[in-house]
Amino acid sequence: MSENIGVNVNKVQLENYNFSGLDASLVGAIKSVTDYYQIPLTTSWIYGMMGIAFLHVLDENLVEPNGGPTVQEVFRLVRNIGLEIDGLHVYAEGQDFINLQAEAWEKAKQAISLKQPVFAKNIDIGNQTSVVYAYDEVGYYTRTWHTGFEHSEDVIPWDLLGLSQCPCINCVNYRKSVPQMANSVSGLISLHWATPTQPVDDLPALKDVLGFVVRLNEQGTYTWAEKTYLVGSKAYEKWLIALENNDVDKYFFSLFLEILYEARSHAIKFLKELKGRITGLNEQTIDEGINKYSEVALKYKILKEMYPYEEPRQSEIKQKERCIALVEELYQLENDCFKLIKEIHASL
CATH class of the missing domain: 1.20.120 (Four Helix Bundle (Hemerythrin (Met), subunit A))
Incomplete structure (x- = not known):
């Protein structure tokens, strides 16, 4: 495996960790991680062994295409194919939300410094999982569906995790048109990191x-x-x-x-x-x-x-x-x- 850490000024970055581009973004994150660790698994094998190839999960409000199934059960299945997933997946409000943002920030920095790939949900695009490939003293750098748009590769301050604050120009303009989206102190804190483990037969x-x-x-x-x-x-x-x-x-x-x-x-x-x-x-x-x-x-x-x-x-x-x-x-x-x-x- 090639050297995975590159440092540019104050930015600590994982090399060769890219967004796989799947519509089911959690499956895409796992595929991104297996590619990073050079684990030879097809997208279809990952899709099937996560169960998501065969499921239709619909939230009561019909607005969460990446809403289910429960990640704890899915990550238990992911272990079968050779990845140990650790992290946070908690809905919180007020001070609990703020505390979890801070905890996730420290965990993410530690993982990336140990050359472990990180991914997070609702970090930039609502109800989507993105890969976190770098950090600096301000916050996170992600790769996602909006990578390539103007400002999409700007840093996301660490205390915006869980608030879906994509920095690209399109998302910024959309949020300006929806005032109630601003200044929230509640949401889903979902940030994970992965290490290889022995797969099950x-x-x-x-x-x-x-x-x-x-x-x-x-x-x-x-x-x-x-x-x-x-x-x-x-x-x-x-x-x-x-x-x-x-x-x-x-x-x-x-x-x-x-x-x-x-x-x-x-x-x-x-x-x-x-x-x-x-x-x-x-x-x-x-x-x-x-x-x-x-x-x-x-x-x-x-x-x-x-x-x-x-x-x-x-x-x-x-x-x-x-x-x-x-x-x-x-x-x-x-x-x-x-x-x-x-x-x-x-x-x-």
């Missing part, structure tokens, strides 16, 4: 992650930070009711669609990779899963093209009847996929 790791997917889907809902999240069938039912009642915002819907299309596309590749890595699996069931997820991915591709991510934001869901019909088809297809996931899990 593929078969028990697969059994672990599919068991997690089955449990979460059968549970149907969970609560975190006083908010309810819906999983699988219940997520689709929530969407259908909201679409009928015109309660879906096109901007957030488009972000969900991007992630779900990406996830199901990688579910297909993950299942194909399984056939080459683990012997003794029922290949007929795996092939059925590949075919079903291919149908799901195609439906999501159609929806994604109907409702592309756009700036400035638009709220209206046009072609509502066609949209509802596609979501209804996805609802049934995903139920069929879940049955196949249960079959694969039961056979392990």
